[in-house]
Amino acid sequence: MLGGACVLAASIGYGTWRMSQTTSEAGPVICLMGELDLPPFVDRKRIDGQTSNHRTPTEGENESPRPQLLLWSELALHHKLIAPFDDDSEWVGELPQDLTDLMLGELPAYARYVRRCLLKTSADLDAVVVIGCERLEPGSDAWRRFNSVACVDPTDESITYYDKKNLVPWSEFLPYATGSVGAATSSYRHGDAPGVFRAACGTQTYQFRAAICYDLCFSEHFRPTADEDNKLSQADFFVQCGSEGQDQTGTLSKVMFRMAQMRAIESRRAIVRNVNLGYSALIDSRGLPRYVIGRQPITDPVILPAVPIDRRVSVYATWGDAPLTWFCATIGALVCLRRGAKRIGISCGRPEWPSNERRPD
Numbered sequence: 456m457l458g459g460a461c462v463l464a465a466s467i468g469y470g471t472w473r474m475s476q477t478t479s480e481a482g483p484v485i486c487l488m489g490e491l492d493l494p495p496f497v498d499r500k501r502i503d504g505q506t507s508n509h510r511t512p513t514e515g516e517n518e519s520p521r522p523q524l525l526l527w528s529e530l531a532l533h534h535k536l537i538a539p540f541d542d543d544s545e546w547v548g549e550l551p552q553d554l555t556d557l558m559l560g561e562l563p564a565y566a567r568y569v570r571r572c573l574l575k576t577s578a579d580l581d582a583v584v585v586i587g588c589e590r591l592e593p594g595s596d597a598w599r600r601f602n603s604v605a606c607v608d609p610t611d612e613s614i615t616y617y618d619k620k621n622l623v624p625w626s627e628f629l630p631y632a633t634g635s636v637g638a639a640t641s642s643y644r645h646g647d648a649p650g651v652f653r654a655a656c657g658t659q660t661y662q663f664r665a666a667i668c669y670d671l672c673f674s675e676h677f678r679p680t681a682d683e684d685n686k687l688s689q690a691d692f693f694v695q696c697g698s699e700g701q702d703q704t705g706t707l708s709k710v711m712f713r714m715a716q717m718r719a720i721e722s723r724r725a726i727v728r729n730v731n732l733g734y735s736a737l738i739d740s741r742g743l744p745r746y747v748i749g750r751q752p753i754t755d756p757v758i759l760p761a762v763p764i765d766r767r768v769s770v771y772a773t774w775g776d777a778p779l780t781w782f783c784a785t786i787g788a789l790v791c792l793r794r795g796a797k798r799i800g801i802s803c804g805r806p807e808w809p810s811n812e813r814r815p816d
Contacts, residue, residue: 617650
C-alpha cells in the first residue's frame, strides 16, 4: 500500500509538472484539405482566402500563415498510386483533362499521370502534400492492395509513402484465412515499415511520421519516434489520416479523439488529425487541443496554427510499460511470498504458535 501510494503521488506530481510546461518553438503551418480540393485541381485562391479566418496568432506564429503542409484524410485520393510505374521521365506535354483513355487504356500512362498530378500540386502550391490513397503493387497471382499515405516533397520532387500496419480485422483484412479465402483481392496487406517524412519550414526542416486511423490504438506505433537513442525514427510531430463515419452515434469519434490526446502525452509530440466525419484537430504535446473541428465534413481548406514543436523525451516514450510491469510483478511476488510464509507458520515480526500450546509471556 505504501508503494502504491508513492507511485500515485509521483504520477500526480510528474503530471502536474508536465502540464505546466509550454513549448516556444513554432513548427510548420498545416492546412487541412477536404475532398472538394483534390490534386491536380487545387485552387491556390481557396487556400489563400482562408488566411483571414485564421484565429489570432500566438507568440512565434506567422502573422499571415502560408501553409507548408497540406493534409488530407484517409483514402481521399480517388486515383490509385501504382508502384511499378513511379518514373515519370517518359511523360511529355500537358496533363490531359479527360482520364477515360488513361484509366481504361495503358496502365503505365495512368500511373505516371497520377504521380504527375501529385508532383504538380505540390510544386504549384509550394507545400508538402500528405494524402491518403490506395496503393497497388504487383504480386505473384494478383495485385497487392495497401491503405497508404503518400507524401510529396516539392524540394526534391519525390513521392514516398507509408502503408498502414495495423489493419482493422474483418473490415480491411480477413484474419486466420487460408487458401482461396485468404487470397481475396478485397483485403488490404499489412505494411512493414514506418513512414518517416520531412517538411521544410523556411530554413528549418522538420521530420514527422504518419498514422492511419486504427494505428492510433497501438502505442508502439508512436513510441519509437520519441526515443532519443534512435535518430532514424525520431519525429518532431505526427500527422493522422482517418475516417470515422462508420459509427453514426459519434461515440467512436469521441473515443479516438481521447486516444489521440493520450498518444500525444505518451510520445510528447503534437498530433495533427484530418479525419473524415471525425474530430479533426491540432493537439499539442500535453494532450491539449489547440484547434478542433467538429464531425462535419471539411468543405473549405482550414489553416491551423503553427504546430508546437516539443523535442523533449517522455518517460513512457523511453521505457514504455516496463516500469509499471516490474512494479506490479514485484508487488505480486511479495504478496505471494507473504501468503506462502503464513502457510508454513512464519509471520512477519511475530511467530505463530499452535493453539494447544502455551505462549511465552
